[in-house]
Amino acid sequence: MSTDTPRGPLRQNYWPTTAGAAAAFHRLDADIDCDYAVIGAGIMGLNSALALRENGASVTVLEAEHPATAASGRNGGLVVPSLPRVGPADVMRVLGDDYGPRLVRLVADGAQAVFDLIARHDMKCDAVQGGWINPAHAGELVDGLKARVDAWSRAGSRARWMDRAQACERIGSAWFHGALYDESGGHLNPFAYTQELARTASAKGARIHIDSPVLRIDAASGRYLLRTPTGTVRATTILQCTNAAPSGRRALAPAVARSVVPLTVFQLATSIVPQAARRAMLKGNEALSDTRNNLFALRFTVDGRIVTGGMAPLTQWMAEPRLLRSLARRMERIFPQLGEVRFDFIWRGGAALTPDFLPRLFEVGPNWYAPIGCNGRGIAMTTTLGQRIADYTVDRDASRLPVPLMSAAPIKAHAVARYAPQLLLPVGMIQDAMRR
Ligand SMILES: Cc1cc2nc3c(=O)[nH]c(=O)nc-3n(C[C@H](O)[C@H](O)[C@H](O)COP(=O)(O)OP(=O)(O)OC[C@H]3O[C@@H](n4cnc5c(N)ncnc54)[C@H](O)[C@@H]3O)c2cc1C
Numbered sequence: 517m518s519t520d521t522p523r524g525p526l527r528q529n530y531w532p533t534t535a536g537a538a539a540a541f542h543r544l545d546a547d548i549d550c551d552y553a554v555i556g557a558g559i560m561g562l563n564s565a566l567a568l569r570e571n572g573a574s575v576t577v578l579e580a581e582h583p584a585t586a587a588s589g590r591n592g593g594l595v596v597p598s599l600p601r602v603g604p605a606d607v608m609r610v611l612g613d614d615y616g617p618r619l620v621r622l623v624a625d626g627a628q629a630v631f632d633l634i635a636r637h638d639m640k641c642d643a644v645q646g647g648w649i650n651p652a653h654a655g656e657l658v659d660g661l662k663a664r665v666d667a668w669s670r671a672g673s674r675a676r677w678m679d680r681a682q683a684c685e686r687i688g689s690a691w692f693h694g695a696l697y698d699e700s701g702g703h704l705n706p707f708a709y710t711q712e713l714a715r716t717a718s719a720k721g722a723r724i725h726i727d728s729p730v731l732r733i734d735a736a737s738g739r740y741l742l743r744t745p746t747g748t749v750r751a752t753t754i755l756q757c758t759n760a761a762p763s764g765r766r767a768l769a770p771a772v773a774r775s776v777v778p779l780t781v782f783q784l785a786t787s788i789v790p791q792a793a794r795r796a797m798l799k800g801n802e803a804l805s806d807t808r809n810n811l812f813a814l815r816f817t818v819d820g821r822i823v824t825g826g827m828a829p830l831t832q833w834m835a836e837p838r839l840l841r842s843l844a845r846r847m848e849r850i851f852p853q854l855g856e857v858r859f860d861f862i863w864r865g866g867a868a869l870t871p872d873f874l875p876r877l878f879e880v881g882p883n884w885y886a887p888i889g890c891n892g893r894g895i896a897m898t899t900t901l902g903q904r905i906a907d908y909t910v911d912r913d914a915s916r917l918p919v920p921l922m923s924a925a926p927i928k929a930h931a932v933a934r935y936a937p938q939l940l941l942p943v944g945m946i947q948d949a950m951r952r
Pocket of ligand 1: 757781
């Protein structure tokens with residue numbers, strides 16, 4: 517599918533173009549019985565299914581479309597050992613001495629856990645553990661970022677400070693003032709990673725059904741009956757891993773849907789960058805995201821493109837042409853060696869934000885769990901949280917859960933609050949521009 521834009525015809529989602537062939541899955545066309553029903557074949561659902569199989573449970577994954585159809589196959593692929601906006605002290609304040617250290621540790625080790633999993637199962641997803649670089653875009657942010665480095669390294673992460681000269685040399689841009697650098701981070705092809713998770717879970721014995729949206733769930737005699745258009749699954753435990761339910765699909769647990777803010781994020785892939793310019797940028801093939809409210813993130817792909825992204829301020833109206841112009845200008849300013857930036861791909865995906873940017877483990881009913889780990893930086897979090905909630909349902913050992921189980925907590929005035937990130941973005945952009 518192509519979209520006409522001022523810079524020429526563009527294609528959607530770049531990632532499938534360099535991913536391998538998907539394993540073949542089929543629609544559910546029977547009535548089956550199993551221990552676990554996992555709803556959603558994104559990173560969270562598939563990691564849960566894999567962990568359940570490693571625990572010997574019988575598990576069926578029901579996916580409305582196909583693995584990687586949603587955020588998991590449409591994101592930027594930056595594997596980041598950190599939380600968006602919040603640091604270890606915020607986590608401790610919100611979660612206390614019991615859960616706080618566990619979540620901090622899970623985050624600090626999260627990127628390494630992803631790369632270890634990929635290596636363990638030989639997943640073909642162009643994974644590059646080149647480190648994560650988080651540069652300060654303004655001098656006044658340097659002290660705060662250094663404090664963040666201290667806090668994360670005290671918490672056990674591999675974060676360290678890179679001074680201005682080192683950071684600019686490594687990044688290939690004079691725009692930055694020093695950086696947090698963590699060698700455990702990196703990037704991957706998220707579409708391929710999700711497909712490989714599906715292949716691995718299936719090889720371990722998980723049943724995966726595509727084109728099988730769960731339309732309704734009924735409780736019956738201590739078990740659940742999940743109905744899809746062409747079959748049913750009877751299960752004792754449900755792991756609902758549906759993230760931000762796609763618009764147009766009825767939420768299976770409305771209170772969970774109202775506990776997160778859905779957010780549309782755009783991703784763009786440039787045309788192939790000439791070797792000379794490429795050699796002078798991100799010299800260790802790092803993943804980069806900076807300190808702006810209007811986040812600047814980028815990484816190279818296996819075929820030498822740059823993937824970057826952003827949100828459309830205020831409204832989705834004409835979002836693509838607006839972002840094509842503004843993101844090209846931004847890249848040309850920060851990396852003049854690129855010359856005129858041209859994009860070949862633009863696509864969008866749906867993220868889910870929690871009000872404090874921390875993950876959640878919602879308990880919808882007895883043995884019905886809905887983990888949320890997205891917050892726009894969820895590759896590592898959904899990988900590890902999916903494994904933890906799966907393990908918990910098997911051994912009931914809550915001492916390894918990084919956040920408490922809780923009932924869904926709908927956000928007040930959700931119908932309005934859901935537009936807050938988009939409406940407040942211009943304020944953040946002004947703040948970004950005023951920082952020196
Ligand atoms: C554009 C974008 C860029 C991002 N960039 C990054 C990044 O660079 N780094 C990073 O760490 N994170 C990033 N994220 C966040 C990351 O993509 C998510 O945290 C992660 O993919 C969420 O995985 P998930 O499995 O929870 O959800 P999803 O991938 O959204 O999967 C949910 C699945 O549930 C299915 N489903 C929904 N309802 C039903 C139903 N009723 N029946 C059956 N199936 C159903 C959907 O079809 C979908 O496949 C980004 C997100 C977006 C949108």
